[in-house]
Amino acid sequence: MKSLTLQQVQDFLRSLTSDYDVQAPIALPDGTRVLGRLDEGPLAIPGGRVDSKPTSPFFPQLDRIFAYRRGSIAMQQPVEKPLLVVGLTAEDADALTFIDEFFAAEYRDDVYFNKRDRSAVIVVSGRCGKDGGFLKIAGGDCDLEFVCDGERYVLVPYTEAGKRLAHRAPEGDEVSSIADLQAESDALPDDDRQVLERASRLLQEDRVPEEFWAEIADRCIACTACNLLCPTCTCFEVFDWTRGEQIERYRLWDSCQLAGFMREASGHNPMGEEHVRTRRRIHHKLAADRTRWGRISCSLCGRCDDVCPSGIGIKAVTREIVRRFGIEKENGPET
Amino acid sequence: MKRVLTTCPYCGVGCNLYLVVGDDGRLVGVEPSVGHPVSRGQLCIKGWNAFHFVNHPDRLTHPLIRRGGRLVPASWDEALALVAGRMREIQDKHGPDSVAVFSSAKTTNEENYLAMKLTRAVFKTNNVDHCARLCHASTVAGLAATFGSGAMTNSIACVEQADLFFVIGSNTTEQHPIIGARIIQVCQNGGKLMVADNRKIRLARLADLHLRHRNGTDVALLNAMMHVIISEGLTDEEFIASRTERYEDLERLVAHYPPARAARITGLTPEEIADAARLFASADHAMIIYAMGITQHTHGVDNVRSCANLAMLTGNIGRPGTGVNPLRGQNNVQGACDMGALPDVYSGYQRVTDDAARAKFQRAWGVRGLPRDVGITSTAAIDAAAAGDLKALYVIGENPTLSHPDIRHVRTALQNLEFLAVQDIFQTTTADLADVVLPACSFAEKDGTFTSTERRVQRVRRAVSPIGESRPDWHIICEIASRAGYSGMQYDSPDAVMEEIAALTPSYGGISYSRLDGPGLQWPCPAADHQGTPVLHVGKFARGQGVFRPADYRPPAELPDDDYPFVLTTGRNYFHFHTGTMTRRSRLLHREERFPYVEISPEDARSLGIRDQQWIHVGTRRGEVRVQARVTDTAMKGVLFMPFHYVEAAANLLTINALDPEAEIPEFKVCAARVRSTP
Ligand code: SF4
Numbered sequence A: 001m002k003s004l005t006l007q008q009v010q011d012f013l014r015s016l017t018s019d020y021d022v023q024a025p026i027a028l029p030d031g032t033r034v035l036g037r038l039d040e041g042p043l044a045i046p047g048g049r050v051d052s053k054p055t056s057p058f059f060p061q062l063d064r065i066f067a068y069r070r071g072s073i074a075m076q077q078p079v080e081k082p083l084l085v086v087g088l089t090a091e092d093a094d095a096l097t098f099i100d101e102f103f104a105a106e107y108r109d110d111v112y113f114n115k116r117d118r119s120a121v122i123v124v125s126g127r128c129g130k131d132g133g134f135l136k137i138a139g140g141d142c143d144l145e146f147v148c149d150g151e152r153y154v155l156v157p158y159t160e161a162g163k164r165l166a167h168r169a170p171e172g173d174e175v176s177s178i179a180d181l182q183a184e185s186d187a188l189p190d191d192d193r194q195v196l197e198r199a200s201r202l203l204q205e206d207r208v209p210e211e212f213w214a215e216i217a218d219r220c221i222a223c224t225a226c227n228l229l230c231p232t233c234t235c236f237e238v239f240d241w242t243r244g245e246q247i248e249r250y251r252l253w254d255s256c257q258l259a260g261f262m263r264e265a266s267g268h269n270p271m272g273e274e275h276v277r278t279r280r281r282i283h284h285k286l287a288a289d290r291t292r293w294g295r296i297s298c299s300l301c302g303r304c305d306d307v308c309p310s311g312i313g314i315k316a317v318t319r320e321i322v323r324r325f326g327i328e329k330e331n332g333p334e335t
Numbered sequence B: 001m002k003r004v005l006t007t008c009p010y011c012g013v014g015c016n017l018y019l020v021v022g023d024d025g026r027l028v029g030v031e032p033s034v035g036h037p038v039s040r041g042q043l044c045i046k047g048w049n050a051f052h053f054v055n056h057p058d059r060l061t062h063p064l065i066r067r068g069g070r071l072v073p074a075s076w077d078e079a080l081a082l083v084a085g086r087m088r089e090i091q092d093k094h095g096p097d098s099v100a101v102f103s104s105a106k107t108t109n110e111e112n113y114l115a116m117k118l119t120r121a122v123f124k125t126n127n128v129d130h131c132a133r134l135c136h137a138s139t140v141a142g143l144a145a146t147f148g149s150g151a152m153t154n155s156i157a158c159v160e161q162a163d164l165f166f167v168i169g170s171n172t173t174e175q176h177p178i179i180g181a182r183i184i185q186v187c188q189n190g191g192k193l194m195v196a197d198n199r200k201i202r203l204a205r206l207a208d209l210h211l212r213h214r215n216g217t218d219v220a221l222l223n224a225m226m227h228v229i230i231s232e233g234l235t236d237e238e239f240i241a242s243r244t245e246r247y248e249d250l251e252r253l254v255a256h257y258p259p260a261r262a263a264r265i266t267g268l269t270p271e272e273i274a275d276a277a278r279l280f281a282s283a284d285h286a287m288i289i290y291a292m293g294i295t296q297h298t299h300g301v302d303n304v305r306s307c308a309n310l311a312m313l314t315g316n317i318g319r320p321g322t323g324v325n326p327l328r329g330q331n332n333v334q335g336a337c338d339m340g341a342l343p344d345v346y347s348g349y350q351r352v353t354d355d356a357a358r359a360k361f362q363r364a365w366g367v368r369g370l371p372r373d374v375g376i377t378s379t380a381a382i383d384a385a386a387a388g389d390l391k392a393l394y395v396i397g398e399n400p401t402l403s404h405p406d407i408r409h410v411r412t413a414l415q416n417l418e419f420l421a422v423q424d425i426f427q428t429t430t431a432d433l434a435d436v437v438l439p440a441c442s443f444a445e446k447d448g449t450f451t452s453t454e455r456r457v458q459r460v461r462r463a464v465s466p467i468g469e470s471r472p473d474w475h476i477i478c479e480i481a482s483r484a485g486y487s488g489m490q491y492d493s494p495d496a497v498m499e500e501i502a503a504l505t506p507s508y509g510g511i512s513y514s515r516l517d518g519p520g521l522q523w524p525c526p527a528a529d530h531q532g533t534p535v536l537h538v539g540k541f542a543r544g545q546g547v548f549r550p551a552d553y554r555p556p557a558e559l560p561d562d563d564y565p566f567v568l569t570t571g572r573n574y575f576h577f578h579t580g581t582m583t584r585r586s587r588l589l590h591r592e593e594r595f596p597y598v599e600i601s602p603e604d605a606r607s608l609g610i611r612d613q614q615w616i617h618v619g620t621r622r623g624e625v626r627v628q629a630r631v632t633d634t635a636m637k638g639v640l641f642m643p644f645h646y647v648e649a650a651a652n653l654l655t656i657n658a659l660d661p662e663a664e665i666p667e668f669k670v671c672a673a674r675v676r677s678t679p
């Protein structure tokens, strides 16, 4: 396996811009890190998860689906240059596999696959997290992984596309194994995961009362950020704008934390009450998706806890659920 | 793709965000600024949708001139010449004070400064004002008189240093959501919360004490709280002795407000009032947070003074985590006031009646004869137009036909003008009455600065090119000045305007664009090496000693009677902003609150046989509108609440044009109304 210095990684990514629309972690002037083009600001590979929604290169906040003019429709076309998205964390890549499946199921979502098809994804992991933290190794869920050993980035390809990319990388030092890094990754604490699993079971067993959700809902200011930034949230609203003779159809990130999200034309609203919406946000990820897709659809990326102005992201809420409703674990039924 | 750091165009919290520009040069989203001290990577729903209206097909794209009764497209040259020409002509005929300018709390500091310069240096009148008249005129007057500075005394970061919040007349989680959410978090960790507001707002649901006093009885409540604090010896004697004057006046006046008397006025119990007083006085760090519930009354200034009295009485001012904190509504209403878009002051609150100030501005602007007399307020301007005394009005980014009280009167007044020019980004109902409509750029298409509620001066940056032929407001204002024959308003960029502002405005003296690349500076920032002032009145008040100015309770102008048995109070909801021109064109925001509505208590709804979501009529002596009933325990029995965003059922058709005698702010918060459920 090749291993590259940060400088070599940067040069490598730059060299790929002729064939790929490269989007990688960029440091914006105030320190915000987002997925952006290399000319948008200094590349900021180390630092952990980007602040922006990591799936936004494929599923942006606003996207034009088609334009209609005088009887003819111009549909959105597949992107000309394939996307190369660099800098997802293992959790982000896990989330991406979930939405890939979601957007392909039943009806294949062209607007998503116009960008996702032919794209490649590179995860960054290892000893390059925020404040020196260790980032979990994905070990898959992407085409190529850059595993940082503290100084250099080891290139671990998982797919044919990943191998081709790695092949194009400059010759760096050869590394035979990342076993020590893998061991370090395996030893990362998984408390959050355990809490999530236990909360998920409590929800499936219907052991979290309505009053709890009312209490949490009282604190929600409906900013929608927990949904907007969540890599597994895929809901959007569709609307049209008429501009002269042209009708433009767009889709826009939506949020189940809004009353209008499920309101029916009659005015009836199955999610008309705040606590029902708050419950849904967590329940959907931890219980409903488990039933439908066979997995929890929270990859514990951590964004909703950071972005929630009221402190009720999924980690905070699941900790609270387990603390309050999971007490029988020692002597009661297993939770 | 690119991202441009800028300041949210909605509320006064002043969150910073990135506008995301797509490859086609159009906005495609928003990302919060993680490094900004206020946003910290968080926004409310309005911030998350702040990009949306910019490219809306309804944007005004070229100037319009009224010809044969209709507004038709015209060239910029024609439109600008017409504005300058007609204003001059009317002044020649009727004198300088026959014209007025409404500036805008949505536009930048530079633009507000230029609007006031245009009014004063070019048109030689002090008739300039803006929508602070409708929101915090009482604060500017009330706090300036007591403390010497009419602004939020503390910073948003102080929320995390407070151990008690007294939120009175502010629906903080909806109107200043990021501040509201921070309060929630502090209270989750042991902070105490007291809410005085008869609507059961979100903060009230979480409060340790919720006071549902009658609308407009704040002075009685506050006086009685101070009565208890004094009689139980809970005052901060040292603070009173060393930092304040005229304490005896307060003592004497509040002696007449025992809780039993205030209970009769407010509808609270004497115990509730005493509990509130004790809880407030028990805190080491108590923050008073208020907004329109305090200011929009015929006794708005008295309300503000009473809040200030309570803070001084308990020594809760001049320290982090305390203070009297008016939350300013608009993104730049603080700045518009700071810039002197007010009839009585130049920038930095330098009085037009002060000879030295006038001489200073004459010199700097190279003009003579700056007017000595205080101009008319925007509320008075409407009355003057109706009376035929005001002949021409240039409205920049305001929508008085929806935002002022009693809009039937406003429409008549505007129709009575000889000339009306309106500059905006959308065709508003005010623009519908105009002789000339000038298409302006939105916040996303121009550079400048906004000053947030915590006095933080921060950058607004151009992210996309102007839509159609629209131009930045600063540019338009300067063009009008040149066409009116004044050569002193030619600038290459807003940057140069800020240089002039800094040179003439002591509190902005140290502010320049080169220093605003980071999170901005909080005024007073008098010198280039000054780091700004997060907390005002530390050690000493801006005016020296703080002065107690006690006020007696005065009832609102119009109270319920047999014909109009309800109190109607008006305000905003979470999803919309003011007259809704931007938010109602933002998909998600509009979808959330599509219809005009009135909140009515379950008891009242039951006795009137009204169901939730039923369309009903709400009427006052001024008019009647058809709105959806929202039956909710948020509303107290006997009180109706209506947001004023909806052009199809304007709450301000109902409100009363009754003004505070000092601040001339209208009483949007109380009038008498009735409800009719028949079609
Ligand atoms: S941590 Fe929050 S934002 Fe991240 S995947 Fe889970 S629910 Fe979504």
Ligand code: SF4
Binding pocket: A219, A220, A221, A222, A223, A224, A225, A226, A227, A257, A304, A307, A308, A309, A310, A311, A312, A313
């Ligand atoms: S981020 Fe927090 S406040 Fe915002 S909608 Fe989600 S839960 Fe509510």
Ligand code: SF4
Binding pocket: B008, B009, B010, B011, B012, B013, B014, B015, B042, B043, B044, B045, B046, B047, B048, B176, B177, B178, B179
């Ligand atoms: S709190 Fe105010 S400034 Fe912040 S995002 Fe919301 S509207 Fe904008």
